[in-house]
Amino acid sequence: MIKIDRIKRSYKTGDTVVKALRGVTLTIEQGEFLSIAGPSGSGKTTLLNLIGCIDRADSGEIFINGEAVSAKNKKELALFRRHKLGFIFQTFNLIPVLNAFENVSFPLSLLSFNEKEIRERSMAMLAEVGLEGRVDSRPAKLSGGQQQRVAIARALVKEPQIVLADEPTANLDSKTGKAILKLMEDMNARYNTTFIFSTHDPMVMDYAHRLVQLHDGKIIKDERRKK
């Protein structure tokens, strides 16, 4: 469970201060398939970064499994991300020198899995995202949709508690985007992983089971849609 309590975050550039989040409070249950929606600049990325423990809030607190994020130091946060969180990026961010299999096994290499486990799990996950035929391909040889599938496999291979996806379909055409969302939805159902993804695309919002709308750093709407 994630509990976000009156979180604020602003950025200083020179003399101007941008208030990206102006007090956001939100509770997310395990296994939700939640979209954070809003126009560009509304604070979606900022919120995801804070939940993803790669940024720190100015005030307020985030509790994950009852633990306050702000209480952890840099190393503890790295370990926490390593074990509990998966990331999917708008620009895929695969390691260009590694092939699909190696990219997927990257998070496992950081954990203490042995080589056999790494191999089995990565191959199984690649099969689940439908890329069993492309395990040896480097990212440059894959289409955008295929790259994002690799990224999903990489995020899920260690069976994290939460997967954070910042505009995962923004760089894909709508058909490929839908397929990716479908895949994410399947994974959410299968592993009960909490998915939090941001978007400004109404089509994408349609997939969300819960839609949280941000505007100017504030939640203006929070609705459950299906399940």
Added chain:
Amino acid sequence: MKFLLGLALKNLSRYKKRTIITAAAIAVGLGIYIFIDAWLLGAEMESERNLIWYESSSARVLNESYWEEKDQLPLKYVIENPEEVTVRLQELKIPAAPRTVFGGELIVREDPFEQDGSMQVKIFSIDPEQDNTVFRFRETIVKGRYLKPGEEGILIGSWLAEDLGAEVGYPLTIVTRTRHGYYQIIDVEIVGIINCPNPSINRGAIFLPLDTADTYLEMQGAVTEINLKFPERSDAEMLAASIEEKLIEDFKGIEILSWKILARDYVAFAAMKQSGTRMILFLVFIIAAVGVSNTMLMAIYERFRELGMMRALGMKDSQVRLTFLFEAGGIGFIGSVFGVMLGCILCLWIVNRGVDYSAMIRDMDIGYRVTGIMRGAWHPKALVIAFFLGIILSVVTAFFPTRRALKMTITDCLRFQ
């Protein structure tokens, strides 16, 4: 760890162009370093050899009062019984050559010379036979012949001969003082001209038979010095000290100085030259470092997002750093391998063929006791140093941009364009 190493290797082979350019910069820098080092080492070694063979010998037996007044070339501080000393030295298997060195005025007269004139000179009286067991002047005669005992003939250095316009057979007069201070005039004839690899000899040396000098200078068998030849590569200072210890009981009032003291000026010059060389090599190093750090910087900057992703996925800073440093080390390794190879190729040339400088050294005293062709020498230590230098250089220059990237927040890394 193994995984990080594998990632680094893959990055190396993936970014081929950058790997090649950076490694090539390192290789060229190291090649130049190895080459310059071999060249200067060769010059130094040959210089040292020529100093010992033609100028200082390995060590010298002197009257203990001589050294302080050596600049006056005094005849009052002598070794009275050089034969006995020589015999003792021969028992110790040390070749020895007695000499009497004195100063005088050399007078030349018009016809056969172009005009009248005189100059201060230093004259080495040598035993024509024994001298060759320590020095090597017999092989350096380019005109005329070597000295015969007892004759009133001299050998002179080739550049001195050229400056004077002297030829074999020309007469010269030496005005000097005897051991007891009386004026003495020695009329001599040039019997041979010397051209040896030691420029200071060519520039000013005059050699006279020792027995001739003995008569004119009223030395009664005494000499000013006995020159010694030590086995090659022996520690001249230690050997000189140990021989002195053995001789001092029987021959009171002598001392033995090694060439390092005898040629103190040269040793100081060589040390200065070495520090100069180090400065140059340091500059080469700095230039290479700037070039390499630039490509490293670019290479790391263009991967900030990758770096941010790795950190977001929970890679620790130390692991990220290690990956990049492995990568840089790999580039350094490749650069070092090729740099050492390049250096060896350049060395093959400078060691075997050398560079002909004769024209330059004739007109300009650059301090080295080398004429003609300057050859390099192999210096295995420099190869090893260069090898590790390349790797260290590469790793150090990667360290700073990596640190900069790790100081940035993960979100900044991820937003980096």
